[in-house]
Amino acid sequence: MGYHQSRVLITGGLGFIGSCLARRLVEAGARVTIIDNLREYHGANFFNIRDIASEVVVHSGDVRQRHVMEALIANSDFLFHLAGQTSHLHSMDDPLTDMEINVEAQLNLLEVCRQRNPGIKIVVASTRQVYGKPCYLPVDERHPLQPVDINGIHKLTAEQYYNLYFELHGINSCILRLTNTYGPGMRIRDASQCFVGSWIRALIEGETMRVFGDGTQVRDFNHVDDCAEALLLAGANGTANGRTYNLGSGEHISLLALARKMATLGDGGAYACIPFPPERKRIDIGDYYGDISLIRQELHWTPAVSLDDGLPDTVAYYRRHYHQYILPN
């Protein structure tokens, strides 16, 4: 896809999606540099790049540090910006930190691109959370943008930065609005990246998977391999410049049906519906699934891994590598 010998910078490259992308880029012959703040809470884990550790350059640093970003960006052809604070709950408890990471750092990064390397191509991970509570389903990219939590507000602000810098300064970027992503490398200590992580942990530990509410709310899911493929297509294809695309699977499933499916993967895995904790209820978006026609048409992306294939492999991965993801208390 045109990445051979190209210089690629991945922010958050030790994390869940960033490490999967790094692996694909190494396979494609790219020269990959990772910058990561190593915060386990944000998903950084050296184990995620164990097989490519000698083939990538890893910098420990924070995207909020301008001097760090300047040198790295000046020497890159592609920037995949995956570093971020992803927890909706945490964004409500500590909104200023979420702002620093998801707003200030992105603006800083774009300013560095404008001043030091306006020819760079950026692919940025945004989130379906920018839509807020869906007005209709499936949600397409023209849906109103009415985020219901601080994290959603900040991701939307960042999207507007990328669009503005594309329109006014000609900085090429593509925004992907990710939905629930699962697969090897995800954080399973808690639900801060995706609740599926905490369900996998419960399944392996013989605990009950907790479904909030009555479990009828529907969601869509992407396996991390499909997500990485979309990132690669968005970076390589000029059609994607200045564009915003939903990811998703084109299908949807209720949380109860998902829990039932996952329970079959454990040794008598249990699940239970429990009332929404109030701090989650107030920022819950109800039913969601995305329309992925646009990225199918324009970038020819088609998700290839079904839940029925992806979930068993993922659970098996965490059974094998449990202690790499659950630190002793």
Add this chain to the structure above:
Amino acid sequence: MGYHQSRVLITGGLGFIGSCLARRLVEAGARVTIIDNLREYHGANFFNIRDIASEVVVHSGDVRQRHVMEALIANSDFLFHLAGQTSHLHSMDDPLTDMEINVEAQLNLLEVCRQRNPGIKIVVASTRQVYGKPCYLPVDERHPLQPVDINGIHKLTAEQYYNLYFELHGINSCILRLTNTYGPGMRIRDASQCFVGSWIRALIEGETMRVFGDGTQVRDFNHVDDCAEALLLAGANGTANGRTYNLGSGEHISLLALARKMATLGDGGAYACIPFPPERKRIDIGDYYGDISLIRQELHWTPAVSLDDGLPDTVAYYRRHYHQYILPN
């Protein structure tokens, strides 16, 4: 209107609109505290409060400083948040400073309210710039929000904060989307608050008023007295809680017609159409005027000062007090 003996905090109270509001509140018997960073570039001018200086408390400080805001907010019934970076051009040159003032400080301020004084009522000055290039005219509050510059993006982010803190934390606030505001107390050194300021200066100095483009673009205007009245109504009326209203005059005028009108107020005032400077052209929004039905209906606000009445008085004010607003070079 219920401000008698109430404790009112005005951020940016030495500025154009803040000082006019402070005067009205002092007349209404409120106990007014002003916090202002004294930055002349942002419009701070002690001359603006010369007649009420002994009746208000003025703190020199920045809304970005949390410890300063904590004590002030804890002891206030009303907060009028008028401090801000208003220059669209400046926001493009130095986007991170605009972010600190128009995003970070607002989030900080709301966090302080949530933690220290959730019963406070906030009225916040936003801007028509959140709409971007109008899709239709007049622009009502349901118009898409597609800002075309950094300042517009940041003001929109702040609006979303206020709405979220109202919905989730019950912090009462009202957002007013201001349009071009003119009148005594405005900055006339340059066009950073409103281009009318720079036209007034040109008129008084016998220079040519510069109209960008062909002058056919239309705008609407509010006299600062009408703007202050809207702020007061929004603060006093519970109907306004959680609401967003356009200001405006319900009328519109082309920039050429405005220049012609203003030229009659000088001694042979001159004006000329000149090509848009590129840095202005790329963030120009074309024609704009707002629909003010909503605030008319819900708060019974009616702008009372026409351009034909307000402009001569304003120009006369600056003839009298020129040296209070134009510092020697």
